[in-house]
Amino acid sequence: MSNPRVYLDNAATTPLDPQVIEAMTAVMKDVHGNPSSIHAEGRQARTTIEQARRTIAKHLNASIGEIFFTSGGTEANNMALKCAVRDLGVRRIISSPTEHHCVLHSLDSIGKQEDAVEIVQVKLDEKGRVDLADLSRLLAGQSQKTMVSLMHSNNEIGTMIDLQEIGALCEEHGAYFHSDTVQTMGYYPIDVEATAISFLSGAAHKFYGPKGVGFIYINGDNNIKPYLDGGAQERNMRAGTENTYGIVGMATALDLACQEREDREQKIRSLRTYLCEQLAKDFPEADFNGDPTQGHYKVLNLRFPPSPKTELLLFNLDIAGISVSGGSACSSGTDTGSHVIRALRGDDDDAVNIRVSFSHHNTKEEVDRLLAVLRSVLR
Numbered sequence: 111m112s113n114p115r116v117y118l119d120n121a122a123t124t125p126l127d128p129q130v131i132e133a134m135t136a137v138m139k140d141v142h143g144n145p146s147s148i149h150a151e152g153r154q155a156r157t158t159i160e161q162a163r164r165t166i167a168k169h170l171n172a173s174i175g176e177i178f179f180t181s182g183g184t185e186a187n188n189m190a191l192k193c194a195v196r197d198l199g200v201r202r203i204i205s206s207p208t209e210h211h212c213v214l215h216s217l218d219s220i221g222k223q224e225d226a227v228e229i230v231q232v233k234l235d236e237k238g239r240v241d242l243a244d245l246s247r248l249l250a251g252q253s254q255k256t257m258v259s260l261m262h263s264n265n266e267i268g269t270m271i272d273l274q275e276i277g278a279l280c281e282e283h284g285a286y287f288h289s290d291t292v293q294t295m296g297y298y299p300i301d302v303e304a305t306a307i308s309f310l311s312g313a314a315h316k317f318y319g320p321k322g323v324g325f326i327y328i329n330g331d332n333n334i335k336p337y338l339d340g341g342a343q344e345r346n347m348r349a350g351t352e353n354t355y356g357i358v359g360m361a362t363a364l365d366l367a368c369q370e371r372e373d374r375e376q377k378i379r380s381l382r383t384y385l386c387e388q389l390a391k392d393f394p395e396a397d398f399n400g401d402p403t404q405g406h407y408k409v410l411n412l413r414f415p416p417s418p419k420t421e422l423l424l425f426n427l428d429i430a431g432i433s434v435s436g437g438s439a440c441s442s443g444t445d446t447g448s449h450v451i452r453a454l455r456g457d458d459d460d461a462v463n464i465r466v467s468f469s470h471h472n473t474k475e476e477v478d479r480l481l482a483v484l485r486s487v488l489r
Contacts, residue, residue: 267400
């Protein structure tokens with residue numbers, strides 16, 4: 111009997127938690143009304159959605175009126191950026207070249223369609239960390255309404271920003287602050303009441319919830335218009351019949367993630383530390399992309415020098431039953447390489463990069479299987 115596959119690509123997506131499946135199944139079975147209908151079935155669905163909204167707001171220390179449901183992180187980030195330009199008078203956006211493609215491509219679109227909007231990139235160091243002195247300089251020199259858009263944790267290399275530090279800097283200079291928190295939601299405590307932040311995003315499938323559902327936090331001081339036109343759903347902010355069971359699944363998943371955060375983190379950190387220790391012994395030539403000591407504890411981006419043995423490393427790992435990735439899942443199927451690594455290392459970098467991203471479901475035995483395959487392929 112063959113060994114089961116080892117899944118180490120949890121930054122791309124996570125498996126559904128059994129309790130989430132149970133909660134969603136109950137809604138699929140018993141809550142079939144349209145939340146916009148005024149009859150009993152509709153009111154039941156509406157109550158179910160609002161209970162989920164309260165759960166999410168509670169874990170962010172937000173008002174329920176500041177949480178809006180979306181189809182995922184991509185829609186949430188598009189909504190924050192494009193509505194800020196359209197409705198809040200933003201004419202200058204400071205971001206970075208290592209943001210998720212949904213942010214970078216939104217900025218490209220904004221730059222092309224809105225010729226009055228200036229897109230500026232803050233400097234990063236070799237580990238992908240934001241140069242705070244450069245950010246401060248860019249903010250101090252602003253003459254137009256500005257937004258800073260920087261992700262909390264990079265999805266490929268795990269490098270993080272300090273939300274409170276950058277939020278305070280934006281507040282000092284009168285700038286809006288948007289952060290893509292898709293990779294950190296449920297993994298790190300986020301308190302919007304204690305942080306000067308205008309918009310942030312979440313996606314359920316990154317914290318053991320269903321795909322196709324997410325949310326955006328919009329600070330109550332920011333008055334923006336609907337992103338999708340149609341019905342009056344989401345308090346007129348996002349038209350379309352709500353994904354009731356997906357929303358319940360997301361709230362259940364976030365509730366579990368926050369309740370079990372410390373225990374999950376401890377398990378993941380122990381596996382990550384073990385992998386780093388074994389790599390140092392067996393592969394001294396290997397290196398890391400990003401900041402392995404201060405980055406997101408679930409992400410480790412390995413860097414191997416180019417050689418004939420590394421050319422098909424991802425393929426050989428997959429054949430051996432190990433699921434890892436070379437970068438963002440959104441770039442799968444392309445041969446352009448990682449835009450994140452390219453921004454930090456340059457266009458002529460030919461090393462082989464592998465992202466290992468952990469779950470609290472992973473075990474030491476699974477890490478040993480990864481190491482065994484690496485030894486067999488690279489030795």
